[in-house]
Amino acid sequence: MSTDPTLTDLASRALGGSVVAANDELFAQRENLIRPEAPRFDPDEFGHKGKIYDGWETRRRREPGFDWAIVRLGAAGVIDHVVVDTAFFRGNYPPEISVQAASVEGYPSPAELEAATWHPVVEQSEAKGDTANVFPVTDRRRFTHVRLCIHPDGGVARLRVRGTVVADPRFLEGTVDLLAAENGGHLVGASDAFYASPGNLILPGKARHMGEGWENARRRGGGNDHAEFALAAPGLPRYVEVDTTWFVGNAPGWVSVSTRDSRADDEWTVLLERVAVQPDTRHRFLLPDAPAATHLRLDVFPDGGLSRLRLPGELDDVAAVRARWWDLLPEEHRALLG
Numbered sequence: 001m002s003t004d005p006t007l008t009d010l011a012s013r014a015l016g017g018s019v020v021a022a023n024d025e026l027f028a029q030r031e032n033l034i035r036p037e038a039p040r041f042d043p044d045e046f047g048h049k050g051k052i053y054d055g056w057e058t059r060r061r062r063e064p065g066f067d068w069a070i071v072r073l074g075a076a077g078v079i080d081h082v083v084v085d086t087a088f089f090r091g092n093y094p095p096e097i098s099v100q101a102a103s104v105e106g107y108p109s110p111a112e113l114e115a116a117t118w119h120p121v122v123e124q125s126e127a128k129g130d131t132a133n134v135f136p137v138t139d140r141r142r143f144t145h146v147r148l149c150i151h152p153d154g155g156v157a158r159l160r161v162r163g164t165v166v167a168d169p170r171f172l173e174g175t176v177d178l179l180a181a182e183n184g185g186h187l188v189g190a191s192d193a194f195y196a197s198p199g200n201l202i203l204p205g206k207a208r209h210m211g212e213g214w215e216n217a218r219r220r221g222g223g224n225d226h227a228e229f230a231l232a233a234p235g236l237p238r239y240v241e242v243d244t245t246w247f248v249g250n251a252p253g254w255v256s257v258s259t260r261d262s263r264a265d266d267e268w269t270v271l272l273e274r275v276a277v278q279p280d281t282r283h284r285f286l287l288p289d290a291p292a293a294t295h296l297r298l299d300v301f302p303d304g305g306l307s308r309l310r311l312p313g314e315l316d317d318v319a320a321v322r323a324r325w326w327d328l329l330p331e332e333h334r335a336l337l338g
Contacts, residue, residue, distance in 0.1 A: 004162065006187045006199070007080055011146065011161040012036050014203050014212075015074030015182060019056075020145075021110035022069035027057035028155060030069045033148070039157035041088040053088060057155030066151045067094075070113060075165040075182045076103070076144040078328060079137040082122055083160035084148070086129050093129035094150035098122055101143035103333040113145065117332045124151060142166045142328035167232060169322045172315055175238065179296060179311040180204070184232035188295065191225045192216035195305070198227035198298075207307035210246040215305035226299045231311070233321045234263065237290040240272060241310035242283045242298075251279040252304035259293035268297060292316045 011017040014036040022030040032039075032055050039054040058067040079101065086093040099122035102113070121143075122135040148159055165184040172183065179185040179202045187199040194217035200207070207213045216225045237259065244251040257272035271287045290313075298309060315321060326334065 004080070006189070007162040008075065008077070008165055008181055008186055008199075009036070009160050010073045010075050010077050010079065010163050010165065011071050011159055012074055016204060017074035018072045020070050020072050021113070022056065022067070024058040024067050024153075025056060026059040027051075028053045028055050030056045032056055033069060033156060033159045034071060035158065039085065039087045053155055053157070055087075055089065055155050055157035057089070057092065058150070058153045061153040066149050067153050068147055068149045070110065070145060070147045071159065071161070072145050073143065073161065075167070076142055077163045077165040078140055078142055079121060079146075079161055079163040081134055081136045081162050082146075083132050083134050083158070083162065084127055084156055085132045085158040085160065086127060086155065087132070087157040088130060089155040089157060090129045092155050094127055094152070094154035094156065096124050096151040097127045097133070098124040098149045098151065099135070100147045100149070101139070102145045102147070103141065103143050103330045104145060105333065105336050116145070117330070118147060119143075119330065121146070137163075140328070141330050142325070143330075165232070166325055166328055169318065169325050172233070172318070172321065175312050175314055176232075177310050178231045178233070178235040178237060178313045179229055179309060180232060186230055188228040188230050190227040192303070201227070201306055201309040202229065207246060210305065210307075213246065213305055213307040215247070215250065216300075216303050219303035224299055224301045225303045226297060228295060228297045230295055231293060233315050234261070234292055234294045234317055235313045235315045236292050237271065237287050237311050237313040239284055239286045239312055241308070241312075242277060242285070243306060243308040243310075244277055244279055244281050244283070245307040246280065247305045247307065248279045250305050252277055252300035252306070254301040256299045256301075257285075258297045258299070259290065260295050260297075261292055262294045274299075274301060
């Protein structure tokens with residue numbers, strides 16, 4: 001199974017994910033599981049407890065059972081597939097894994113999560129060492145937490161939980177960022193992602209360096225680079241923020257912004273005509289009388305990188321967003337809400 005690069009990693013630390021508990025992490029810390037960057041390996045790096053791995057590694061189990069780690073997703077959503085990456089774990093990887101998922105209200109403690117209803121989303125399955133093992137998920141419900149189980153023990157470098165964000169509509173009232181990944185916005189496609197994906201543009205917070213934004217290759221021919229996003233939900237944009245922070249010698253010379261409404265004629269409407277932008281600068285442009293939209297297209301001329309892209313506005317069909325969220329909740333979560 002190939003993975004879809006436009007799907008959001010719901011578990012990523014960059015989106016606010018957290019490994020809230022693990023039964024063992026003697027050799028390597030559980031928090032490494034959801035680091036957004038690729039795992040690394042230094043063959044000469046050893047510590048008091050042995051070889052240091054960029055991942056989660058438990059001790060050799062001498063009794064029956066299995067090891068586990070619980071991840072609170074950075075953004076709740078519907079899981080498409082799970083990637084259990086055992087990069088660099090060759091003689092110490094788990095031969096089998098399984099994954100369960102839960103949907104809970106609020107922010108339960110690890111002890112409270114023990115009483116949650118856990119649904120199997122990946123049955124106990126064979127895993128290979130030094131491999132990005134991909135496991136499809138067919139359960140189409142919305143989940144807030146996952147539990148990775150390794151049978152019986154071993155090490156995993158990264159856990160990716162790819163899927164679609166389904167935001168809680170109770171937090172989408174008023175003016176919100178219609179593009180934000182944590183609200184459900186996601187990348188649809190791009191002309192180039194040589195150095196870094198444009199999906200980074202809609203992550204929470206400010207980029208800490210150039211590598212946390214979108215940077216394309218240097219364009220040597222005609223034309224220009226672009227990226228297209230689906231909005232979190234149909235909405236009315238109020239202004240757009242184009243942030244070139246950290247991009248000093250490689251920012252675009254100009255940008256333009258267009259939107260379309262897939263529910264209507266689906267034609268692109270230019271909201272921001274081609275305008276010059278400055279390096280290492282946060283720009284904000286008003287979008288007066290912008291029509292309702294479901295998608296946004298950013299064009300950069302001729303190429304160049306950005307740190308963040310924001311589109312504050314209001315939802316234009318709150319009832320539909322609420323209905324979708326409610327329909328995707330597992331029964332036990334709906335029962336709690338009444």
